[in-house]
Amino acid sequence: FKMDCRKVIIFVLCEISLSVAYRKDPTLVTLPEGQIKGHELRSPNGKVYYAFQEVPYAAPPVGELRFKPPTEHQKWKGVLDTTKNTKICYKTDSFVIPNTTESEDCLYLNVFTPQKPGDSSKAPLGVIVWIHGGGYEYGSGVVQIFKPQFYVEHNIVVVTMNYRLAVLGFLTTEDGVIPGNLGMKDQHFALKWVKKNIHLFGGDPEKITISGESSGAAAVGLHIISPKNKGLFRAAILQSGTAVAKWTRQDFARFYAFELGRSLDPNFKSNDSKELLKLLQKTPASKLTKNSITTAPGKQTSLAEGEGQIWLPVIEDPHLEGAFLTTSFYEPFTTGNINQVPILIGFNSEEYLLVASAIPSGPPNRAKYFDTDLSNLIGNKYNMTKENKVAAGRKLRQIYTDRTFQEDIAAVIKFTSDEVFSTPSTRHAKLQSSYTDVYMYQ
Known part of the structure; x- marks a missing residue:
């Protein structure tokens, strides 16, 4: 025992x-x-x-x-x-x-x-x-x-x-x-x-x-x-x-959703969202990704506005259940209607070089795209006549070079770096600084 x-x-x-x-x-x-x-x-x-x-x-x-x-x-x-x-x-x-x-x-x-x-x-x-x-x-x-x-x-x-x-x-x-x-x-x-x-x-x-x-x-x-x-x-x-x-931001999301449906099935002619959902849910994920459009024919914009990127955030109808983003992405920073937290924001010089190193044809193609039509430097989201866009585009290019962009590839890299990274970040910092502490690096 x-x-x-x-x-x-x-x-x-x-x-x-x-x-x-x-x-x-x-x-x-x-x-x-x-x-x-x-x-x-x-x-x-x-x-x-x-x-x-x-x-x-x-x-x-x-x-x-x-x-x-x-x-x-x-x-x-x-x-x-x-x-x-x-x-x-x-x-x-x-x-x-x-x-x-x-x-x-x-x-x-x-x-x-x-x-x-x-x-x-x-x-x-x-x-x-x-x-x-x-x-x-x-x-x-x-x-x-x-x-x-x-x-x-x-x-x-x-x-x-x-x-x-x-x-x-x-x-x-x-x-x-x-x-x-x-x-x-x-x-x-x-x-x-x-x-x-x-x-x-x-x-x-x-x-x-x-x-x-x-x-x-x-x-x-x-x-x-x-x-x-x-x-x-x-x-x-x-x-x-x-x-x-x-x-x-994507402004033509519904258009591209149905374009994808038609690319998956040429016989798909419906404009009904539920029919599209059925088609997309039965398609293998790998095929969906492979067939997804990465460049938009007819709606190609300057790199400053997305270079044809398709799958991006959207502004949702505030009446829809679970809506997450219901306002302009810009306006809340002007009114202070934001989650008022301090931020650190910044950018590096000539960041488009990262894209250029991955896609060597990118800068020459961009240069040709801008030089062929200077209004492309201004983009499609401003209420301006084509004539005024061309004039503004010419003045904008002169800030970066006295030649064409095709003759000065370094200039198109500097412009694109500013338009995509530097300028928006600086604008964001200035806007939010009216409402919260903002710390900026460059």
Whole structure:
């Protein structure tokens, strides 16, 4: 009996020890939906941090949920492995991200924290939520692309995310059948997840800063103007992008939605949104992406206005359920009707060189496009006669060169860099500075 008693005591003590160890495991976090298991990493300077990769923040937008706003993820049983990134959203470019697969089931985020999850003895840390760029058509929040080490070495919790891109994220019929701005609504859903859960990772839900680059920065600007985001973040960083840039909005979204339908099925003649939805939902996602239009015949505009980009945010009808962006992207910054948070905004010199390096034919084609018709320098969103546009375009070109753009490619790179990046960012900074603190770099 004494021996059995000792065995029982030893067994109980072992169980208690294991239970305590289990509870203190910093890589195990219990979310409302279930448990996740991350892993411990070290930064280049040797700082320990904890990574939780591919954490679901919304239900997979597949089947009948394709072209629908994000919804809550169901609870799961057991412990979910969150130690690697394997899934990214369908995108339009051919760049291969190592060890990943394009999938509709892609609404995941990553959390990187230098603080031991569950350690309540330390003050919670500030949080930065990164929104990747890529023209709303490509990019990803996976660790293979975005490295969090710099931030965690400065005791900042980092969150990155995937969101639906291109046709799956921004096609809309503009009547509620296929709602607009699904990719933006994914981001918003992720921000709500962060606000609700980041304390479990040592982050402070009252110290969330959203940050993005290029179209990611433009998205940050859109989150600033959407009333749906009230209270979700306290500051914002916009790198080389802004919502007031002319290339960030699509004004012919319904036209392009039906153009895509006809490109998928030449026999599709309907103008009924529900019929289009049926066609698009039964088409494989890979085919949708492959067939999605990337340049718009007949509606090609200057690069300053999008260079034919199709799948972009839109202004939604405020009467539609779940509408996220219902005003001009520019006007709220003039009236102060925004989420009034301080911002850091800026740009680099001659940023169009990045495009030029990826597409060497881009600058010569742009130069010819502008020189052939100088009104293209002014674009189509101003109420001006063609004659006045040509005259204004000639004066504008003279600011950059005494020759034609085709004779001075460096000049077209400088002009495009200003028109797409520098000028809109400067305008945004000036407008918002009337209502909040604005810090600018260049």
